[in-house]
Amino acid sequence: MKKGHQVTMKEIAKKLGVSVSTVSRALKDSPELHPDTKKRIVEMATSMNYQYNLLAQSLRISRSKVLGVIVPELTSHFFSSNISGIQDTAYKRGYNIMICQSNESFEQEKANLKTLVSSQVDGLLISLSRETKSYEHLQELYDREIPFIMFDRVTEEIPVSKVTVDDAHGAYLAVNHLLQQGCRKIAYFSGPTDLYISKKRKEGYLEALQEFGIPETESRVYVTDLTEEMNRKVTMEMLAEGDRPDAIFAMIDPLAIDVMIVLKENGIKIPQDIALAGFTNNPTSAVVEPSLTTISQPGYEMGQLAANHLLDQLDEIVPDDPQSFILLTTLVERNSSQKSTTA
């Protein structure tokens, strides 16, 4: 299918017997143009159904007014909230966004980066894939002075601005809450140990334990690769052990829900036998039975903040030096952890 012909400034100019620059000025509402001329041109443009060509403008002014976004996956609620926040603020500030998903693959992430750079995006918002363990591609981006910032899945290796949530503190809140409920044998279900969030949330977990006088030697950490299969397996293994925990803090909600299902299958009462808390506050968490206590992460706000900060940097409203924004998480108390009221 061929795109139909698009009207250009040249054609408007010819019809009106003026020059293209005059047309350009009229459509830009330049003050140095005679109002009458401007009016004639604008009217003609409208009647000819003229559509501005952003591509041509971008090439000329070397600014595309497009932001590139790379996320691990589009379908996760958290990331789609991020994107929603990014899109809304970008749009408000006159920018479009181009989106790629790495599908948690390092190679894909590098490829995405390449096409977005080729597309001359003015800046990038990146959330790293799970596989990403080396950062040369980001370093290269940095060396090339292409503005970008990272959000949620970040690395400390590259000195650019970052937007994250206070993972450690969030975990602390969850575990502290479980401790308040009287639990003392609290397990931490972690994703892959090299993940930034696995580490940070473990920090918060340990901190809360310590505050209640529980030494690190008594911590109980279970690691899964976050596939449903592995989640089930690890939970089963935990159940098979002699000394069961009385509470579980799972690194992310989907993991918590997989754990919940296995516990229920095994006749274990939640929260009476084992209390449970997650992290993220996915919509699902509110409707599972029992509803899941979790840590709420402001995904949309994160996207907004990230986009606004990047645009501020681009527009030089704000200096270039890297800043770290850490958004607050809050505890969402639901039934899966209410020992005191249900016991």
Next chain:
Amino acid sequence: MKKGHQVTMKEIAKKLGVSVSTVSRALKDSPELHPDTKKRIVEMATSMNYQYNLLAQSLRISRSKVLGVIVPELTSHFFSSNISGIQDTAYKRGYNIMICQSNESFEQEKANLKTLVSSQVDGLLISLSRETKSYEHLQELYDREIPFIMFDRVTEEIPVSKVTVDDAHGAYLAVNHLLQQGCRKIAYFSGPTDLYISKKRKEGYLEALQEFGIPETESRVYVTDLTEEMNRKVTMEMLAEGDRPDAIFAMIDPLAIDVMIVLKENGIKIPQDIALAGFTNNPTSAVVEPSLTTISQPGYEMGQLAANHLLDQLDEIVPDDPQSFILLTTLVERNSSQKSTTA
């Protein structure tokens, strides 16, 4: 923040003492170039860290290799699945996607259309907002011969290709299943009546009833605007009536879940007192208690199909005449409707 300098073909050409056209040909792997020259150029480009400028190419060849996507909202699981499918297939075929969300607003949808057209996208994939009741903006797009297709939220008014699910049949499946379970007083909880899917699903609902000899006069239709507030209100009103239904088919899962919550609050047993079925198969549906019987819509596949078809049209692999693709839905039987086994 200023973007760093980007290497151009001109610079490569100067360094090597060849012309830009030769560089262009080398990087395009043109066969009419001497292999040695080609090699020298490619190596130089690599060493200089050359990055192709897609913008310039687009302007020159009047093809941007970008697809525009407009969805009502990014955060709904169904639409993010669509987008994921679109993104993956576009990417595979050398296209990028530019995404806008209308936030269910007609004005926003029109504005989105404008910026995407200005950005010179090669084609568009559109899912209409709830507010969209007039179609001049689409007609204009059509008249301008800008290739586009619609998916999920479509209108019959514009003769372009469409990708939808068999809404009527899906609804039929759900209601038929409820009838099979022995229910006879089945209510249909509908969204705004002018929505395409509200109508289509009602058709299926009525068809199933009719097949069981239940006349349309005995149909029970409740309409909500799909806000949680209204959903609750309508459910309460239904409960207040004398002759309660023994089953409810809700137009979409979120509505079904709102209904479920109100029913549970009122001590009504699901499915014993009232059976329940939804539509969409959101991830949430699997984990609510009781798990929700629903109709599965292949969101990702829909995105793939839509993108592939549009690209086929663009690449003239397939004729331009509008086609309608109707994807199959399937019944996902879960606990919220199992009268026979639980009763």
Next chain:
DNA sequence: CATAAAAGTGAAAGCGGTCACAATTGACAA
């Protein structure tokens, strides 16, 4: 060997805009 055909390369004209600079005009002061 002459000559035609093929191979390899370059020059230049755009794609649709922007913008620095130049040119034109008329008003007004000197």
Next chain:
DNA sequence: TTGTCAATTGTGACCGCTTTCACTTTTATG
């Protein structure tokens, strides 16, 4: 009358790449 200045509008180079056409050099062919 002439110069100056502001207000308007035009000219043309350019953004980075593609592609036609022409040109030069090989190579093949009779």
